[in-house]
Amino acid sequence: MEGSTPRGRTRIQKEKREVILEAALEVFSTNGFRGSTIDQIAEAAGMSKPNLLYYFRRKEDIHETLMHRLLETWLAPLKELDNIGDPMTELRSYIRRKLEMARDFPRESRLFANEILQGAPRIMAMLEGELKTLVDEKVEVIKGWMRSGKVAQADPWHLIFAIWATTQHYADFDVQVRAVLGPDRGGEGRFEDAARFLEQLFVEGLRPKG
Amino acid sequence: MEGSTPRGRTRIQKEKREVILEAALEVFSTNGFRGSTIDQIAEAAGMSKPNLLYYFRRKEDIHETLMHRLLETWLAPLKELDNIGDPMTELRSYIRRKLEMARDFPRESRLFANEILQGAPRIMAMLEGELKTLVDEKVEVIKGWMRSGKVAQADPWHLIFAIWATTQHYADFDVQVRAVLGPDRGGEGRFEDAARFLEQLFVEGLRPKG
DNA sequence: CTAACGTTTGTCCAATCGGTCAAAAAATTG
DNA sequence: CAATTTTTTGACCGATTGGACAAACGTTAG
Known part of the structure; x- marks a missing residue:
């Protein structure tokens, strides 16, 4: 060697x-x-x-490798959000994909949350660079939907934040979610319930008026 | 002594x-x-x-004291949620109060998030006891609103989770929010924008049909 | 002033931390 | 098989950790 x-x-x-x-x-x-x-x-x-x-x-090398892999997986769902299909269908499937990631990769979500909570010292450049660019791009897509009247007028940045927050909550705050739901409601079915609720919230909340 | x-x-x-x-x-x-x-x-x-x-x-004593204080502050807004006023007004002011806490006490929010992320080893009993009891109680209030037709039918537990997630996001993921919004949109005004968006999302998302 | 009490600090300790190194063990190659 | 390379381990190192402790310092009441 x-x-x-x-x-x-x-x-x-x-x-x-x-x-x-x-x-x-x-x-x-x-x-x-x-x-x-x-x-x-x-x-x-x-x-x-x-x-x-x-x-x-070094310990840092492990963390760095883990972070690099994570970020690829993490941005994938947002990258898939595009202009091709029906706007509300696109949004619904984005929410569904994010929720599935919270269900299937909770540790990755928590790894990311830990990094952000600590001020993102190791991925700040990526947040201000790659992530911001991607979000800016998708914000334009969403703005187009709103202009065309397919989606209600709303702040697209905060819409994206709301989707991130509500879906990742089920990974990052899993312990709390399960404690509050209790043994009966806190089983695996909680993701189905969450999916139904979030779909309703965002679909009705963004339904264009008139 | x-x-x-x-x-x-x-x-x-x-x-x-x-x-x-x-x-x-x-x-x-x-x-x-x-x-x-x-x-x-x-x-x-x-x-x-x-x-x-x-x-x-001991180091633990500091953390424990901090946690005890935090939890009192933390549950206060939810405790205030009651049957007295108009349901949608109550929900809107709950969201507003939670968002104000994310703005004014971000360190408290992150302290709590850190604890939950690590599996809540020190406050698990409180989550399963006091918190669950309180949430169960407020879920009944919300169910009443839904039965009376003042609020759309939806899962009350996940509604509460969604409010927690979206508001605390602005404290816990503050670094990411600011990075994505950029220097111009990421100033103090972001909380106003968030408040407007969240009000719209939840009010429209929970508007009773027909 | 002095005795008693409350506060602060320097020094020390055992445990744990991230990481090194040489040598043993195992696997691979010819 | 033997030679070589890769993998694993035990022993060790300096730095940092949470914490103990006695001595020094400050304050206040008699």
């Missing part, structure tokens, strides 16, 4: 790096970056600390 | 404890419990670490 950190050349390296990233996702998403230790991740990954550091030389 | 930790008897004790809590709120809300150090809090409070530990014997 000529380099310093193995670059996933061998089969073992690819596999072990995945195991580590999976374990790190679990640990980082519940404890945040500073609150997580390499030992915790190593234990969750079923290996010794020096062994883990053989695959990722 | 007969006890171990001073109990705010003297003037200095009351003052210094407040200074510490103020500093700890700042530190805990951005770094989480595990990610914060006593040294950080002591420095933010302008005193030495042993001096801080004279007023709060």
